[in-house]
Amino acid sequence: xAKDKSEVLEGLIEIIVDETGLDAAAITPxxxxxxxxxxxxxxxxxxxxxxxxxxxxxxxxxxxKDLSTVASAVDFIANA
Amino acid sequence: xxxxxxxxxxxxxxxxxxxDVPSTWxxxxxxxxxxxxxxxxxxxxxGLPVNFAAQLKVPAKAVLSGPELRRADPSAQYALIAARxxxxxxxxxxxxxxxxxxxxxxGVGGVQTMLNGWDTVRDRGARRLLPLTVPMxxxxxxxxAVAIDLGARAGxxxxxxxxxxxAEALVLAARMIRQGLADAVxxxxxxxAIHPLTLxxxxxxxxxxxxxxxxxxxxxxxCVSRDGFxxxxxxxxxxxxxxxxxxxxxxxxxxxxxxxxSSSDAYDVAPPDPSGQGQRRAMRAALADAGPALAxxxxxxxxxxxxxxxxxxxxAEAISQALTETSGSPDLAERVWVSATKSMIGHLLGAAGAxxxxxxxxxxxxxxxxxxxxxxxLDPAVSCRVVRDTPQPLLEQGPVAALNNAFGFGxxxxxxxxxxx
Numbered sequence: 001x002a003k004d005k006s007e008v009l010e011g012l013i014e015i016i017v018d019e020t021g022l023d024a025a026a027i028t029p030x031x032x033x034x035x036x037x038x039x040x041x042x043x044x045x046x047x048x049x050x051x052x053x054x055x056x057x058x059x060x061x062x063x064x065k066d067l068s069t070v071a072s073a074v075d076f077i078a079n080a
Numbered sequence: 081x082x083x084x085x086x087x088x089x090x091x092x093x094x095x096x097x098x099x100d101v102p103s104t105w106x107x108x109x110x111x112x113x114x115x116x117x118x119x120x121x122x123x124x125x126x127g128l129p130v131n132f133a134a135q136l137k138v139p140a141k142a143v144l145s146g147p148e149l150r151r152a153d154p155s156a157q158y159a160l161i162a163a164r165x166x167x168x169x170x171x172x173x174x175x176x177x178x179x180x181x182x183x184x185x186x187g188v189g190g191v192q193t194m195l196n197g198w199d200t201v202r203d204r205g206a207r208r209l210l211p212l213t214v215p216m217x218x219x220x221x222x223x224x225a226v227a228i229d230l231g232a233r234a235g236x237x238x239x240x241x242x243x244x245x246x247a248e249a250l251v252l253a254a255r256m257i258r259q260g261l262a263d264a265v266x267x268x269x270x271x272x273a274i275h276p277l278t279l280x281x282x283x284x285x286x287x288x289x290x291x292x293x294x295x296x297x298x299x300x301x302x303c304v305s306r307d308g309f310x311x312x313x314x315x316x317x318x319x320x321x322x323x324x325x326x327x328x329x330x331x332x333x334x335x336x337x338x339x340x341x342s343s344s345d346a347y348d349v350a351p352p353d354p355s356g357q358g359q360r361r362a363m364r365a366a367l368a369d370a371g372p373a374l375a376x377x378x379x380x381x382x383x384x385x386x387x388x389x390x391x392x393x394x395x396a397e398a399i400s401q402a403l404t405e406t407s408g409s410p411d412l413a414e415r416v417w418v419s420a421t422k423s424m425i426g427h428l429l430g431a432a433g434a435x436x437x438x439x440x441x442x443x444x445x446x447x448x449x450x451x452x453x454x455x456x457x458l459d460p461a462v463s464c465r466v467v468r469d470t471p472q473p474l475l476e477q478g479p480v481a482a483l484n485n486a487f488g489f490g491x492x493x494x495x496x497x498x499x500x501x
Contacts, residue, residue, distance in 0.1 A: 046150075
């Protein structure tokens with residue numbers, strides 16, 4: 001069953017803030033993890049691991065490279 | 081060519097008595113105890129024979145940001161807190177980054193990250209491991225974290241010599257400055273190893289006090305009823321510079337790290353050589369390094385004195401012998417005041433030598449040797465003169481010198497001589 005996207009977005013923003021210290025207001029769905037939020041690959045893997053835990057989903061390593069924006073990650077998690 | 085004088089311009093610490101140097105020093109002079117019942121939920125689990133320790137007075141989470149806490153093992157967190165205080169205390173001097181080095185020792189390293197990571201793998205599978213587990217658990221992570229934080233690029237080093245690690249860091253830092261490898265070195269020790277495994281394992285060696293009914297009086301260096309050390313945690317960091325640098329910018333100088341000495345027992349992996357000759361050689365080397373004339377200026381010793389039954393008397397005898405031999409004055413040992421500050425802060429393992437070096441230097445600044453608490457009756461085998469429950473005034477006029485000892489499992493012996501005008 002698909003999850004509520006706004007709930008997923010809210011939870012994901014919390015994880016990103018925790019990991020990076022970024023201002024929550026700066027993390028919007030259109031932002032790119034690497035280009036806009038300056039999140040490196042290790043931090044991205046941390047966020048993915050914490051998101052898997054929190055939303056009880058599996059995000060295969062091969063899929064992570066496709067999650068370039070916050071919105072794409074929210075979609076993946078909501079539909080996983 | 082005379083050696084480059086090495087001076088101390090900044091101090092930083094987070095300890096069981098305070099979140100910084102001034103609050104720690106005040107509490108120490110007041111004879112307060114940093115030993116308390118364990119705050120952890122596991123304190124009553126696993127059949128641990130000890131349920132108390134000297135945990136940080138101000139938790140790291142009250143000081144660092146969320147990302148800083150998440151990305152660093154507690155040992156690196158404590159080092160960061162202490163290093164930032166020390167660097168600010170030195171006036172955040174504007175050195176070339178390539179002339180600033182870091183030497184931060186740790187006895188045990190990122191043991192909490194390692195063991196928590198293993199819990200994750202065993203209980204929930206490898207997929208749940210966080211990607212920064214390795215850089216967090218490695219013993220050099222505190223040195224790396226401090227170097228990154230301060231932008232120090234002359235080298236970042238991590239001596240590992242059990243409970244002598246923090247003192248060894250200062251020894252190596254002094255040598256770096258003398259050799260011209262750096263103009264400033266941010267150096268000290270850190271430890272964050274309070275965990276059921278370490279408590280249980282130290283207890284199994286009978287190294288820990290088991291006075292659970294009275295944690296604050298459990299650490300009793302030099303007392304006849306001492307029954308082991310109390311595990312502590314924290315960090316201590318000094319900023320060391322060559323004398324010309326702070327003079328040039330008019331910075332405050334606490335004193336000099338005038339002599340450093342080290343030796344190895346080559347005797348046993350745990351207890352010290354009962355003859356004390358390794359400890360004595362380290363002290364004699366430090367005193368010789370400081371200059372032959374200096375030994376008779378020694379007014380104070382901050383002893384390693386962990387409160388183990390075998391260790392304290394070996395050290396007391398070694399102190400008396402080393403002072404007498406070096407100064408050629410048979411009564412020097414009777415004039416020097418010896419403090420065992422682990423009676424109040426517990427044993428900070430790899431941080432102990434650095435935190436206690438800070439105490440040694442502040443004792444010279446304030447001309448006040450800190451107390452040794454919890455001595456019900458002084459062990460008659462202790463030959464040196466021990467400061468008891470209240471601070472002991474030291475010589476008021478003129479240059480003074482003091483010695484700090486730190487010894488580690490494996491027979492690692494470090495001694496440092498500090499001086500103040």
